Amino acid sequence: AQSVTQPDIHITVSEGASLELRCNYSYGATPYLFWYVQSPGQGLQLLLKYFSGDTLVQGIKGFEAEFKRSQSSFNLRKPSVHWSDAAEYFCAVVPLEGQNFVFGPGTRLSVLP
Amino acid sequence: NAGVMQNPRHLVRRRGQEARLRCSPMKGHSHVYWYRQLPEEGLKFMVYLQKENIIDESGMPKERFSAEFPKEGPSILRIQQVVRGDSAAYFCASSPRRQGGRYTEAFFGQGTRLTVV
Numbered sequence: 001a002q003s004v005t006q007p008d009i010h011i012t013v014s015e016g017a018s019l020e021l022r023c024n025y026s027y028g029a030t031p032y033l034f035w036y037v038q039s040p041g042q043g044l045q046l047l048l049k050y051f052s053g054d055t056l057v058q059g060i061k062g063f064e065a066e067f068k069r070s071q072s073s074f075n076l077r078k079p080s081v082h083w084s085d086a087a088e089y090f091c092a093v094v095p096l097e098g099q100n101f102v103f104g105p106g107t108r109l110s111v112l113p
Numbered sequence: 114n115a116g117v118m119q120n121p122r123h124l125v126r127r128r129g130q131e132a133r134l135r136c137s138p139m140k141g142h143s144h145v146y147w148y149r150q151l152p153e154e155g156l157k158f159m160v161y162l163q164k165e166n167i168i169d170e171s172g173m174p175k176e177r178f179s180a181e182f183p184k185e186g187p188s189i190l191r192i193q194q195v196v197r198g199d200s201a202a203y204f205c206a207s208s209p210r211r212q213g214g215r216y217t218e219a220f221f222g223q224g225t226r227l228t229v230v
Contacts, residue, residue, distance in 0.1 A: 036221075042223060043222050043223040043224050045221075046219075049218065090155060090156065100146060101146065101206070101219050103156040103158075105154065106154075106155045
């Protein structure tokens with residue numbers, strides 16, 4: 001079945017540590033790929049997106065993501081986490097044949113001081 | 114350029130009442146999506162509209178829910194005879210005209226948090 005999965009429901013890291021949030025998709029053709037962040041009580045903000053080309057994508061707030069076709073993955077990374085990064089992170093896709101954004105279940109990030 | 118505007122931000126309704134959620138897309142955007150986020154869950158697609166047309170309502174419950182995007186004015190998500198299970202955050206997103214057949218970005222509003230008591 002076509003889907004977007006985020007295997008980690010909740011991740012806790014210490015401030016200053018590195019971060020990797022996982023995202024896998026299951027679609028026949030490579031979809032457009034996105035990462036959004038949602039702070040508590042807020043809407044969603046786009047961090048970065050991948051359509052084609054260079055598989056390493058730079059986003060806002062120091063985030064980057066790497067597309068790996070062989071693994072059907074689009075993992076989000078940040079070398080040094082700040083306390084303000086604590087939020088919910090959603091991976092999303094727009095399938096080749098689709099018209100809508102399909103979201104993963106989200107990963108909640110907690111940051112320890 | 115104002116972002117996607119949703120109102121109200123918070124809405125409390127008693128069981129059996131009607132809830133009307135409004136969404137004004139970004140200027141120049143003619144595509145609107147509605148998503149529902151239940152507590153501790155991700156966003157679930159409900160409906161996709163263009164001006165005066167419902168393009169995809171595959172995520173809408175068959176009863177009590179309806180959506181419109183008139184030629185003038187905001188998009189409206191209407192929930193009739195609300196029940197406690199309708200309590201959720203409802204997000205609207207807008208997108209510009211498609212390029213090459215797919216959407217390249219969606220801009221989200223702050224959401225309307227509906228509480229049914």
